[in-house]
Amino acid sequence: MAAKRPAPAPFRCTECGWTTSKWAGRCGECQQWGTVVEAVAQTGVMRGFTAVVPNSERAARPITQLSTLDSPRRPTGVGEFDRVLGGGIVPGAAVLLSGEPGVGKSTLLLEVAARAARDGYRVLYVSAEESTAQVRLRAERTGALHDELYIASETDLATLIGHVDEVKPGLLIVDSVQTVSSALSEGLAGHPSQVREVAATLVRVAKERAMPVLIVGHVTKDGSIAGPRLLEHLVDVVCHFEGDRQTSLRFVRALKNRFGPTDEVGCFEMTGDGIAEVTDPSSLFLSTGTPVSGTCVAVALEGKRALPVEIQALVVPASGPNPRRVVNGVESSRVAMILAVLERRARLRLSERDVYVSTVGGVRLTEPATDLAIALAIASAATDQPVPHKVAAFGELSLTGEIRAVTQLAQRRAEATRLGYEEIVDSSILDVTNALMLLQVIARQADPEPPAAVTGRGAF
Ligand SMILES: Nc1ncnc2c1ncn2[C@@H]1O[C@H](COP(=O)(O)OP(=O)(O)OP(=O)(O)O)[C@@H](O)[C@H]1O
Ligand SMILES: [Mg+2]
Incomplete structure (x- = not known):
């Protein structure tokens, strides 16, 4: 049975x-x-369905008989964006660009649109958030005026597709998926079913016409992309545009990419004239001038890029019964752990002192590889002993005070050397014992020649 x-x-x-x-x-x-x-x-989904025999073009074939031709990519003209996309945009690809309000999503995509138009592609930029006059104003400010750049202000999906049929663009930009709505779907614009319908239709239209589509997506308060989770599955590439409101620096990261790696980061700067590419961000996060106590350079990884970042610390007598720990650009839990390790393992008394830790340029560091530089900056501030000039440090600090090796060591070393750092402190020259001694030496202010100690030239 x-x-x-x-x-x-x-x-x-x-x-x-x-x-x-x-x-x-x-x-x-x-x-x-x-x-x-x-x-x-x-x-x-509960309804039954009848199988349809595929035509010969769409029939499944053995994988060995399939063409191995890679989809040809077309550079967008914005090199830093291309870097994130894996070299350019693939025809028919749907790319979602998410980011917080005001971070610069529309500015970036208008720049991409203008460059594509200059390269001879007709571009349709559909704004469902701003009037055509507003977009024109921005284009005037950023120098994005071009005859092949078509602008429409449209919130209805069917009319949007109508615009596509009329303009026949080589690149479609929709700003944003949460503000376009379809009469075929329930709810207001931004409702999960609306967002799914709009995104699915745009993806289908893009695939049918081999026309890439760039879609702006809003993020919720917790930083995730607003709308149904399925949205991220629907599109081919998800890029996140992020940056601190206080600084003009912006990063674009690929969170998902069906056509390339996701470990690349594009670096931009918001300026009065729009958005500018930052092709060599290495010196942005370093302060100039003579070294003072409380600073140390870490080499962080942003995607595939090694990025030297100066960490600054200030240690002063506590102003109240509870010492303050104020951090900017680094994780407070990480700093708390480093303070405990310094206190316990390097016998550096910090529990009755206020500690401030910040990164230069407000860049956010989340990697444990920056632990050692944070520890050295704090130890240096606490003892008023500057970390010697031209020293960069990277290593993860364990609770035992051990310096653990970090990933992509060679790349970090190469970048530090390129920028003129002569001595590099990492786990390859510091073992458990001499790492602790290094911190203790700084703590005791006992070493008249800190360079030898810090650089590990056999001082220990
Ligand atoms: N006239 C101006 N001069 C200089 N900078 C400006 C000017 N207008 C806007 N900006 C910059 O552009 C940023 C807004 O960019 P944009 O509108 O592209 O952001 P967005 O991510 O699309 O925002 P939203 O989510 O609201 O659509 C502002 O935060 C500001 O820094
Ligand atoms: Mg916008």
Whole structure:
């Protein structure tokens, strides 16, 4: 007797597709509230279907008989953006660019649009957030005026596709997916079902016409892309545009890329004239001038790029019963751990002192590889002993005070050397004992020749 088929789940999450036999207020998979709806009402997945015989062009073939030709890429003309995309944009690719409000998404894509237009491609930039006059004003300011750059202000998906049919662009830009809506879908613009419908239609249109589409996506307060989780699955590339509001520096990272690696980072600077590429960001995060106590240079990795960053620390007597720990650009939990290691392992008394740690240029460091430089900057500030000039440090600090090796050591060393750092302190010259001694030497202010100690030239 044939086995009884399990009953299909009648409820489904609109965010992640999780299915359940009973309705639930919260999705069991993605933990979103109010996203579980009846599957029949949502997509009609319960309805039966009839198999369709594919035509010969679409028939499945053995993999060995398939063409190995890579999809030809077209550089966007913005080198730093191309770097993130893996060399350029692939025809028919759907690229989602997410970022916080005001970070510069529209400015970047208008720049991409203008460069593409100058390269001879017709571009359609559809803004669902701004009027055409606003976009024109920005284009005047950033120098993005071109006859082949078409602008439309449109929030209706069907009309947007109508614009595509009329203009026949070689590149489509939609700003943003959360502000376009379709009459075929329920809810207002930005509703998960609307965002899914708009994104799916744009992806389909892009694939059918071999026309790349760049889509702007908003992020929620917690930094994730607003809308259904499926949005990220629908598109080919997801790029995140980030930067500190206080500084003009911006980074674009690929979070997902079906056509290239995701470890590249594009570096930009927001200026009064728009957005400028920063092709060599290495010296941006270093202060100039003679070394003072409380500073040390770390070499962080931003994607494939090694980026020397100066870390500054200030240690002063506590101004109240609870010593203050104020950090900027580094993680406070990481600094707390480093302070504990310095206190316990290097016998540096910090528990009754206020500690301030900051990175130059406000760059955010999350890598444990910067621990050693943070530790040296704090130790140097606490003892008023400058870390010698031309010294860069990288290594992860363990709770035992050990300096652990970091990834991509050769790359970090090469970049530090290129920028003129003569001595590099890392786990290859510092073992457990002499790393501790190094910190102790600084702590005790006992060494009249700190360069020899710090550089590990056999001082220990
Ligand atoms: N007239 C101006 N002069 C100089 N800089 C400007 C000017 N207007 C805007 N900017 C800069 O451009 C930034 C806004 O860029 P843009 O509109 O591209 O951001 P966005 O990410 O698209 O924002 P939103 O999410 O609101 O659409 C501002 O934060 C500001 O730094
Ligand atoms: Mg915008």
